[in-house]
Amino acid sequence: MTCFHPPFTAGIDVGSTQTKAVLLDVSARIAGTAIIDTGFDVDAAAHNVYARLLAGAGLCADAIHTVAGTGYGRFRIAFGDLQVTEISCHARGAVHLFPATRTVLDMGGQDTKAIRVAADGGVIDFSMNDKCAAGTGRFLSAAAAVLEMPLDGLAAVAATGCNPVTISTTCTVFAETEILAWVARGKAINDILLGAHQAIASRSLALLKRVGLQPAITFTGGVSRNSCMVDQLERLLGSRLQVGEQTPFAGALGAALFARDRLMGLQQAVLP
Amino acid sequence: MKRFAAGIDLGAACTKVIIIDADGEVLARSQEKTGFQPDLAAARCLAGALEAAGLAQDDLSAIVSTGFARHLASMRHRAVTELTAATHGARLLFPAAGSVLDLGGQTIKACRFDEQGRILAFRLNEKCASGTGAFLERTARIMGVGLDQVDELARQSLHPAPISSVCAVFAESEIISQLMQAVPPQDIMQGALVACVDRALQILRQVGLQDELVLAGGVLRFSTAAELLQQKLGCQARLPVDGMLQFVAALGAARIGIRFGKEVSS
Numbered sequence: 001m002t003c004f005h006p007p008f009t010a011g012i013d014v015g016s017t018q019t020k021a022v023l024l025d026v027s028a029r030i031a032g033t034a035i036i037d038t039g040f041d042v043d044a045a046a047h048n049v050y051a052r053l054l055a056g057a058g059l060c061a062d063a064i065h066t067v068a069g070t071g072y073g074r075f076r077i078a079f080g081d082l083q084v085t086e087i088s089c090h091a092r093g094a095v096h097l098f099p100a101t102r103t104v105l106d107m108g109g110q111d112t113k114a115i116r117v118a119a120d121g122g123v124i125d126f127s128m129n130d131k132c133a134a135g136t137g138r139f140l141s142a143a144a145a146v147l148e149m150p151l152d153g154l155a156a157v158a159a160t161g162c163n164p165v166t167i168s169t170t171c172t173v174f175a176e177t178e179i180l181a182w183v184a185r186g187k188a189i190n191d192i193l194l195g196a197h198q199a200i201a202s203r204s205l206a207l208l209k210r211v212g213l214q215p216a217i218t219f220t221g222g223v224s225r226n227s228c229m230v231d232q233l234e235r236l237l238g239s240r241l242q243v244g245e246q247t248p249f250a251g252a253l254g255a256a257l258f259a260r261d262r263l264m265g266l267q268q269a270v271l272p
Numbered sequence: 273m274k275r276f277a278a279g280i281d282l283g284a285a286c287t288k289v290i291i292i293d294a295d296g297e298v299l300a301r302s303q304e305k306t307g308f309q310p311d312l313a314a315a316r317c318l319a320g321a322l323e324a325a326g327l328a329q330d331d332l333s334a335i336v337s338t339g340f341a342r343h344l345a346s347m348r349h350r351a352v353t354e355l356t357a358a359t360h361g362a363r364l365l366f367p368a369a370g371s372v373l374d375l376g377g378q379t380i381k382a383c384r385f386d387e388q389g390r391i392l393a394f395r396l397n398e399k400c401a402s403g404t405g406a407f408l409e410r411t412a413r414i415m416g417v418g419l420d421q422v423d424e425l426a427r428q429s430l431h432p433a434p435i436s437s438v439c440a441v442f443a444e445s446e447i448i449s450q451l452m453q454a455v456p457p458q459d460i461m462q463g464a465l466v467a468c469v470d471r472a473l474q475i476l477r478q479v480g481l482q483d484e485l486v487l488a489g490g491v492l493r494f495s496t497a498a499e500l501l502q503q504k505l506g507c508q509a510r511l512p513v514d515g516m517l518q519f520v521a522a523l524g525a526a527r528i529g530i531r532f533g534k535e536v537s538s
Binding site: 169 | 307308309378399400401404406407410437439440441442445448
């Protein structure tokens with residue numbers, strides 16, 4: 001069977017924890033999304049998320065003009081036509097979702113980035129946790145693991161906390177011990193989790209301050225689904241964050257937009 | 273009447289107690305996991321050491337605590353920092369000691385001191401688990417290897433797998449992907465030990481190496497780590513024997529107890 005569609009483009013964001021895919025139609029509207037856990041086999045994750053994206057839209061691979069990859073596993077996407085850094089993709093994706101975006105906070109499974117962006121989605125400046133897992137989604141999954149709770153349930157429990165504990169250690173490894181020590185001292189789980197969310201939020205704020213806090217600020221990446229993190233960040237910033245159902249897909253969306261540039265015969269933007 | 277003193281080292285991973293006499297002879301030692309109630313661990317360890325020494329708590333002329341939870345040992349007469357304790361312990365074991373490098377469960381400490389034992393410079397790993405015992409424990413756990421098997425496994429390695437991540441959390445992901453790529457487990461284990469040793473050396477270099485260097489800490493009970501460290505140092509370092517590796521700070525605390533008695537200082 002042959003597909004007779006106007007060409008689509010796709011972006012695939014192979015992250016450390018989850019792999020996301022976005023399908024764009026010719027007019028740059030989102031025609032589908034897919035998400036799966038990355039797991040240990042990065043190549044398979046890329047393959048599977050793409051298959052799921054196509055199946056969801058009822059398309060075959062021929063209908064896709066260009067596939068762009070991003071995320072730490074972007075070079076492992078066997079069928080990828082181009083690769084773009086996740087900094088560029090999150091900036092582009094965030095501005096596409098919320099045109100007023102001037103600052104992006106991307107919080108993923110293993111890294112957190114603050115990016116200052118121009119109106120056209122270009123990157124002006126960025127700052128990220130290079131070598132350290134502190135203040136990333138990994139901190140939350142570590143908390144979930146030591147408390148033996150599902151990651152998805154953390155935000156709801158944390159939101160019921162009233163007297164958050166202070167997590168004083170920076171290192172995620174030491175923080176696990178600290179969380180267990182709070183449990184041993186009889187602190188309520190919701191207060192411990194609220195403390196963990198606050199610890200990450202304040203760490204991200206430091207990162208954001210390094211690139212300037214120019215509004216509007218858009219929160220992207222997997223952790224942008226976490227309503228408690230959104231609340232804590234908004235409390236620290238004293239302003240609202242732009243966040244929505246599509247923000248976890250901002251990286252893949254940005255990649256799909258770069259793929260669309262190629263489809264439209266546009267000059268490739270200068271990528272940092 | 274003979275004088276005895278106890279040193280209690282409340283470390284992040286393990287609590288160590290040692291009882292010595294006025295000549296610095298060791299009468300008894302005891303050790304257990306610190307857990308979440310360091311005060312209880314200290315009390316149990318002290319009771320165990322007293323029993324082994326055939327002494328009662330009243331027979332002790334002083335109890336001195338050290339380690340990160342030193343202020344939680346309620347029976348202490350005084351508390352001293354790990355650096356002071358390690359310095360005294362190293363000098364008691366090796367009178368010509370000039371510096372000490374301690375590879376512990378959650379801390380790496382390097383310290384340089386003069387002939388009187390006054391600390392000249394020191395450095396700690398501070399906020400990061402990179403290269404600590406906690407990192408080794410996690411590596412062993414994800415590899416499904418017991419801590420008692422680490423040495424035997426690492427010893428078989430011919431080509432240690434390099435670990436490029438500094439962060440212990442990222443290193444874990446790196447190790448998992450190495451396992452997925454069928455890198456031999458012995459090479460990964462040895463690679464993890466190399467990472468620990470390199471991190472400790474980095475901290476030592478910031479302090480400056482001074483003869484004689486005394487090595488200490490639980491990580492070095494893996495003899496492959498001790499050998500690696502000696503190799504990379506390129507100089508002869510002193511390694512406490514007879515199971516004293518983990519008791520250097522406790523020994524120093526006890527020594528301070530013998531010298532200064534019960535008088536409480538700040």
